[in-house]
Amino acid sequence: MAPVDAPADLIAPPRPAPVPAAARLAYVLAHFGQAYADVPAGAIGPAGSGAPVEVADRTGGFFSQTHPQPGAPNWRDWHGQRVPFFFDDDARPLLTLTPGRAEIAADIISAAFYLLSGWQEYFSTERDAHGRFPYAASVQARYGFVALPAVNYYFDVLKTALAHATGRALPLRRGPGGAPFAACITHDVDSLHGGWGTAARHRLRQGQLPQLLKLLWRRARRRPGPWDNLELVQAETARYGAPSTFFILGDARPAPNGVPNADYDARAPAFRARLGRLAAAGAEIASHGSYGTAHDAARVAGERAALGPPAPRGNRFHYLCWGPARTPGALAEAGVGYDSTLGFAEHYGFRHSYCRPFFPFDFERGRAAGFLEIPLNVMDATLHHPKYLRLAPNELLPALAPMLAEIEKFGGVATVLWHNQNFDPANAANGPRQFHEIMGWLHGHGAAFRTGSEIWAEWPAAQGPGGF
Ligand SMILES: [Zn+2]
Numbered sequence: 152m153a154p155v156d157a158p159a160d161l162i163a164p165p166r167p168a169p170v171p172a173a174a175r176l177a178y179v180l181a182h183f184g185q186a187y188a189d190v191p192a193g194a195i196g197p198a199g200s201g202a203p204v205e206v207a208d209r210t211g212g213f214f215s216q217t218h219p220q221p222g223a224p225n226w227r228d229w230h231g232q233r234v235p236f237f238f239d240d241d242a243r244p245l246l247t248l249t250p251g252r253a254e255i256a257a258d259i260i261s262a263a264f265y266l267l268s269g270w271q272e273y274f275s276t277e278r279d280a281h282g283r284f285p286y287a288a289s290v291q292a293r294y295g296f297v298a299l300p301a302v303n304y305y306f307d308v309l310k311t312a313l314a315h316a317t318g319r320a321l322p323l324r325r326g327p328g329g330a331p332f333a334a335c336i337t338h339d340v341d342s343l344h345g346g347w348g349t350a351a352r353h354r355l356r357q358g359q360l361p362q363l364l365k366l367l368w369r370r371a372r373r374r375p376g377p378w379d380n381l382e383l384v385q386a387e388t389a390r391y392g393a394p395s396t397f398f399i400l401g402d403a404r405p406a407p408n409g410v411p412n413a414d415y416d417a418r419a420p421a422f423r424a425r426l427g428r429l430a431a432a433g434a435e436i437a438s439h440g441s442y443g444t445a446h447d448a449a450r451v452a453g454e455r456a457a458l459g460p461p462a463p464r465g466n467r468f469h470y471l472c473w474g475p476a477r478t479p480g481a482l483a484e485a486g487v488g489y490d491s492t493l494g495f496a497e498h499y500g501f502r503h504s505y506c507r508p509f510f511p512f513d514f515e516r517g518r519a520a521g522f523l524e525i526p527l528n529v530m531d532a533t534l535h536h537p538k539y540l541r542l543a544p545n546e547l548l549p550a551l552a553p554m555l556a557e558i559e560k561f562g563g564v565a566t567v568l569w570h571n572q573n574f575d576p577a578n579a580a581n582g583p584r585q586f587h588e589i590m591g592w593l594h595g596h597g598a599a600f601r602t603g604s605e606i607w608a609e610w611p612a613a614q615g616p617g618g619f
Pocket of ligand 1: 339469
């Protein structure tokens with residue numbers, strides 16, 4: 152059942168909005184040019200165009216109708232990796248290389264547009280109780296490739312064809328400062344005052360009676376509780392030279408359907424001073440758009456303004472709420488520089504099958520939205536939750552490592568969400584130990600740790616009017 156404040160367009164089918172071939176090609180090539188340096192203009196075109204690189208047109212009218220999913224993908228081998236190619240019913244080899252020319256048999260332009268634009272979410276009518284597009288309804292779930300960034304592989308195919316046809320090297324743009332990739336460590340702050348019961352039960356189970364008495368004394372004296380720990384979160388993250396990006400809820404009132412927002416007052420002067428100290432120590436303060444605002448530019452703008460001045464550059468919606476029809480337009484209208492909502496709550500991986508920041512497609516306006524999306528790859532709650540995955544404590548990093556390795560391979564950004572309450576040692580399932588295992592992997596593989604704003608500032612084309 153939909154919550155009472157879910158915007159109607161998250162549930163009802165949106166109006167058809169066919170996207171012309173030229174707009175699809177421009178959207179895909181703009182992102183290709185952000186991923187690889189030295190891409191020449193005009194070198195890629197459809198079959199029969201005479202361009203040095205010709206890509207087969209296998210849309211079959213798909214983009215002038217409203218089905219959320221195309222036919223099943225054709226799985227091909229690409230340098231030892233099985234990759235799903237949509238819009239590919241061809242038995243020919245993927246690449247045909249002749250002197251000065253290349254032909255690509257799969258329609259990787261259409262497949263890249265389909266996945267990167269989020270077409271499946273815009274045209275699907277499936278929504279969960281929070282108005283979200285469910286992982287179970289996705290092509291990633293249906294064909295089993297959520298941890299594979301298929302669009303990055305399509306771009307690798309395109310780069311290979313283009314390098315052959317033009318003789319240019321087309322190097323991959325990697326992480327800042329020569330790092331192989333970047334990582335963005337984020338913390339959504341939903342609760343500061345909870346956690347007393349969890350901590351008390353943990354100490355009781357461990358037989359830590361003095362610590363239990365101390366906890367009860369602190370509770371009685373109204374001292375900060377176990378989750379009131381933002382400075383600890385920052386210090387634990389800084390052990391790897393990583394800055395924290397905190398997403399702060401601007402609204403303490405529950406949503407009309409009872410979903411809680413903050414249990415703290417972000418406007419209280421003492422709390423504002425505390426956020427200022429965290430920022431002075433290197434953290435970024437961003438806005439955690441409250442429940443029910445993902446379609447509402449005025450409320451997004453109001454919550455951002457309340458955390459300023461200056462208003463924070465970044466946003467992530469509470470509960471990862473996102474309505475593909477109206478959220479891109481609302482975020483752009485509210486003046487957000489970047490968003491980091493787009494991951495599946497139910498599964499780690501790549502919701503848009505892409506491991507680098509990108510500009511979401513605004514179907515209402517038929518073009519890229521003017522803010523950068525830093526896609527979310529892994530949320531602590533996803534890994535161990537009755538409704539999501541139920542990985543054992545020692546299964547988390549082995550499950551995530553192949554996905555993280557894909558981000559490293561393509562010079563992307565590994566975005567991690569670890570809530571402040573999961574820095575409490577009472578959590579042995581997806582708590583501080585598992586956080587440190589993930590951080591150890593990222594640090595050991597040479598990630599450049601950045602805040603969301605730093606990634607925005609260093610990303611090509613992020614500051615231009617309208618994105619690019
Ligand atoms: Zn939240």
